[in-house]
Amino acid sequence: KDKALWSGRFASSPAEIMQKYSQSLDVDWHFYKEDLEGSKAHGRMLHHIGILSKEELDKIINALSEIEEEVEKGLLQPKISLEDVHMNLEARLIEKLGPLGAKIHTGRSRNDQVATDYRLFMKKSITAIETKLLLFLEVLLQRAEKDVDIIVPGFTHLQHAQPVSLGHHWMAYFWKFTRDLERFKTAYKTTDVNPLGAGALAGSTLPLDREFTRKELNFAVNSENSLDTVSDRDYLLEFLFAASTFVLHTSGLSEDLILWCTSEFDFIEPPDAFCTGSSMMPNKKNPDALELTRGKTSGVLSSLYDLMINIKGLPLTYNRDLQEDKRPVLHTITTINMILDVLTPLIEGIIVKEQNIEPHLNKGFLLATDVAEYLVAKDVPFRETHEIVGGIVQYCVKQNKSLEDLSIEEWQRYCPAFEDDIYSILSPRLAVDRRKTFGGTARVEVKRQVAVGKEMIITL
Numbered sequence: 001k002d003k004a005l006w007s008g009r010f011a012s013s014p015a016e017i018m019q020k021y022s023q024s025l026d027v028d029w030h031f032y033k034e035d036l037e038g039s040k041a042h043g044r045m046l047h048h049i050g051i052l053s054k055e056e057l058d059k060i061i062n063a064l065s066e067i068e069e070e071v072e073k074g075l076l077q078p079k080i081s082l083e084d085v086h087m088n089l090e091a092r093l094i095e096k097l098g099p100l101g102a103k104i105h106t107g108r109s110r111n112d113q114v115a116t117d118y119r120l121f122m123k124k125s126i127t128a129i130e131t132k133l134l135l136f137l138e139v140l141l142q143r144a145e146k147d148v149d150i151i152v153p154g155f156t157h158l159q160h161a162q163p164v165s166l167g168h169h170w171m172a173y174f175w176k177f178t179r180d181l182e183r184f185k186t187a188y189k190t191t192d193v194n195p196l197g198a199g200a201l202a203g204s205t206l207p208l209d210r211e212f213t214r215k216e217l218n219f220a221v222n223s224e225n226s227l228d229t230v231s232d233r234d235y236l237l238e239f240l241f242a243a244s245t246f247v248l249h250t251s252g253l254s255e256d257l258i259l260w261c262t263s264e265f266d267f268i269e270p271p272d273a274f275c276t277g278s279s280m281m282p283n284k285k286n287p288d289a290l291e292l293t294r295g296k297t298s299g300v301l302s303s304l305y306d307l308m309i310n311i312k313g314l315p316l317t318y319n320r321d322l323q324e325d326k327r328p329v330l331h332t333i334t335t336i337n338m339i340l341d342v343l344t345p346l347i348e349g350i351i352v353k354e355q356n357i358e359p360h361l362n363k364g365f366l367l368a369t370d371v372a373e374y375l376v377a378k379d380v381p382f383r384e385t386h387e388i389v390g391g392i393v394q395y396c397v398k399q400n401k402s403l404e405d406l407s408i409e410e411w412q413r414y415c416p417a418f419e420d421d422i423y424s425i426l427s428p429r430l431a432v433d434r435r436k437t438f439g440g441t442a443r444v445e446v447k448r449q450v451a452v453g454k455e456m457i458i459t460l
């Protein structure tokens with residue numbers, strides 16, 4: 001039977017149920033590569049300060065590489081009696097090298113070790129997410145460029161408001177996701193700190209060279225305070241917050257698109273590859289990928305709360321509660337990777353049904369603001385113009401007319417300032433192009449945004 005590496009203090013071993021309760025292998029075995037990488041760096045540092053000879057170091061490095069191969073080939077199966085990834089890999093090193101293997105943990109604790117593994121793991125995970133997010137941003141830019149000439153009703157309160165370019169709509173999400181990418185980058189910076197050498201909580205009596213391991217492991221800086229180091233999980237919270245705003249955005253985008261592919265809207269056709277049918281109703285084509293994206297939001301948002309609630313009220317320094325910090329983060333990493341893998345080709349493959357959108361542009365008095373602003377140009381104060389046009393809309397609703405149907409006499413009944421040129425502004429396309437304010441929906445402005453966006457993602 002395998003003895004825990006801390007068994008010296010104990011007269012008997014933990015209960016079987018305690019071993020199951022205590023183990024973290026189902027989550028931290030994911031860190032085996034980082035754990036071995038950390039051990040190699042630590043070993044090299046121990047040689048550098050004269051604790052390991054060159055020969056000892058070489059044996060340790062070789063054995064650690066062999067262990068990596070054993071794990072990859074499935075030859076080394078972790079045991080729950082050895083609790084976690086750290087003790088399983090160390091026990092294997094001792095099995096291979098005897099007393100020499102037992103030297104690797106000199107000046108190290110699992111408390112700084114787990115922080116090191118986790119930060120290395122997160123740096124890789126965040127980088128991979130950033131790469132996928134960039135591809136997604138590129139697809140949004142392409143869509144915006146392609147759809148800039150398509151005019152759709154813009155909504156507030158889910159009621160028709162003003163016409164906008166579909167390119168403008170895609171670009172709105174582009175900017176949201178650009179900020180998410182920046183938040184992931186900030187989380188990366190917070191993560192990029194070397195904890196190794198903090199020991200269990202207070203540092204070490206041995207002359208450990210933290211700068212040496214920092215360089216070995218390619219961390220930007222060393223952590224400043226050992227007590228902070230072994231208890232700090234801020235970097236995970238920052239990652240989870242970035243992930244949370246990201247899923248809030250993917251959820252909103254999904255909701256827009258789910259609406260747009262209802263029979264009532266019928267603005268778009270999502271690709272078959274991301275829809276499913278019904279087991280009973282042969283007519284169904286359901287936008288499941290989008291619904292799942294909306295649904296998966298809750299799990300990610302919960303992850304942020306899960307970890308915050310875990311940390312709330314923990315005294316310094318390491319407490320075993322912190323072992324529960326992995327499941328929410330791993331869940332989130334898996335989920336947002338899948339969301340990106342699905343949404344990127346889905347958005348790319350959407351077919352826009354322009355002919356179905358067109359009739360909607362004449363509903364809901366989308367151009368009422370344009371009429372009010374037309375009167376402003378004729379020097380009528382805006383509050384008055386608002387009131388006047390409100391009355392016209394009310395009249396049209398009663399008469400079942402649209403603005404274009406009104407005769408010049410009808411217009412002038414509400415305000416003498418109306419002239420024949422009123423008809424020339426009643427075009428949704430023109431209404432879009434007249435909104436040339438910086439960041440407005442005019443096609444020239446959307447094209448400007450796309451150009452800025454293209455420049456920007458090169459630097460991200």
Ligand code: ARG
Nearest residue numbers: 024028084110111114322323
């Ligand atoms: N498995 C532990 C974790 O994930 C490693 C640190 C354990 N330290 C301790 N003193 N028990 O947090």
